[in-house]
Amino acid sequence: MRAWVSAFAATAALAVLATPAVASSRFEELPENVRTFMTAYTAWGDNPRDVDAYLDLFVSDGSARLWDSGLAKPIDTTAGIRAQIEGVNRLVPDYRFVPERATASPDGKVAFVEATNTGTINGTPVAFRTMHRLVFGDPETTRVQDGRRSWDQVNLFAPVADAQHPLPNLFEGITSTPVDSLPGVDLPLYLREKLWRHEQSDALVAGRPGTASLSGPGLGTPLTGRKAVTAYLDRFFGAVSDLRLEPGITVRSGGTTYQEWLGTTTAHGGGDARPVPFSMVERIEPQRWSLHFDTLDLVASRETVAVLRQRIFG
Incomplete structure (x- = not known):
């Protein structure tokens, strides 16, 4: 399944x-x-x-x-x-x-x-x-x-969720805030690894210009504004612990960088903490930043995941 x-x-x-x-x-x-x-x-x-x-x-x-x-x-x-x-x-x-x-x-x-x-x-x-x-x-x-x-597997399972087995949007309620003109601070890969591992939202956001937008799971439209983007990362870090990411493959072309991150984390979905494999891809451009990762285990308990799989696959 x-x-x-x-x-x-x-x-x-x-x-x-x-x-x-x-x-x-x-x-x-x-x-x-x-x-x-x-x-x-x-x-x-x-x-x-x-x-x-x-x-x-x-x-x-x-x-x-x-x-x-x-x-x-x-x-x-x-x-x-x-x-x-x-x-x-x-x-x-x-x-x-x-x-x-x-x-x-x-x-x-x-x-x-x-x-x-x-x-x-x-x-x-x-x-x-x-x-x-x-x-x-x-x-x-x-x-x-x-x-x-x-x-984000939540997109697949959301149609069969219900009040007893919910799949909330981890980033519900986060909206754009005013932008500023501050430039980004160039962050080398080794430092970005430390910031992800140590859940340093402010420093990661400081690596992007104040006018850059963020796209990611749970967002219908990109977020703008450092306060909003920081809140998004804070919400993510609040749903995990022991985040252990290591850099995977990096591809750079023109002004675009794709960075793969691979590792594990403890997910707290549904108050049911458990270790899970975790991966993420960042796309970094001068004025745009996007994150691609799965929130299923970050918002749902093991029981909810099992029930929803049964509903889809029988």
């Missing part, structure tokens, strides 16, 4: 309805191998029922690995990956996946892809964004060797 959720994340997001021509133009500046991959990725997203086309996105020797929010171990067999996407198609017959933005390392070895996912689960429409970190194979440079998705 977890794999079905993983597959749905692996391949879904708000179909911001780009035409094929527009989608192609978005990827023109990518290295050739990544551009070839994105053409295949986009074509598969138009027809997710083509399981063989999905499997062709991965290296052909059976060594591909697929990670997802909430998974302690990867799906690392061809049979497992096939079962995953077949489960998605059974669960979401009208599933659509639209890659919208891709940024790659200059050598074409790694790419970060942002996508929108849509579909209907048990009669309820769902739509959400996913972030995909993809490491390409060698010598199969147009196929994925190691992929990881970051997304």
Whole structure:
């Protein structure tokens, strides 16, 4: 069942309805191998029922690995990956996946892809964004060797939540505040790691210009204003403890940096503290900052998660 959720994340997001021509133009500046991959990725997203086309996105020797929010171990067999996407198609017959933005390392070895996912689960429409970190194979440079998705599973389970088993928005009530003209303070990676580990909201926000916005889970529109962005991080840190993140892959292109963080935390969802694997991706631009992570265990108890999974998967 977890794999079905993983597959749905692996391949879904708000179909911001780009035409094929527009989608192609978005990827023109990518290295050739990544551009070839994105053409295949986009074509598969138009027809997710083509399981063989999905499997062709991965290296052909059976060594591909697929990670997802909430998974302690990867799906690392061809049979497992096939079962995953077949489960998605059974669960979401009208599933659509639209890659919208891709940024790659200059050598074409790694790419970060942002996508929108849509579909209907048990009669309820769902739509959400996913972030995909993809490491390409060698010598199969147009196929994925190691992929990881970051997304908020609350978006999938919210339609079947109720008063007895709620899924609150962790960031409910946080709204933008006045911006200021203060510049950001350049923070090296080792310092950012310490600030995340030690839950230093003020210092992390000081690393962004006062005019920069923040996008993240639970936000319908980006937040602006240092006070609002600090409140967002404070709310996140209040839902976890023992946050142990280490830097994963970094990709820089032009003025955009993607930073992967990998580790563990103690989640306090529903007052039910427990250790969980935790990952996050930051996209950092001069005037925009976005965070991609899962809040499911941060807002729900183990019992609630189990009940909601049963409601969706039976």
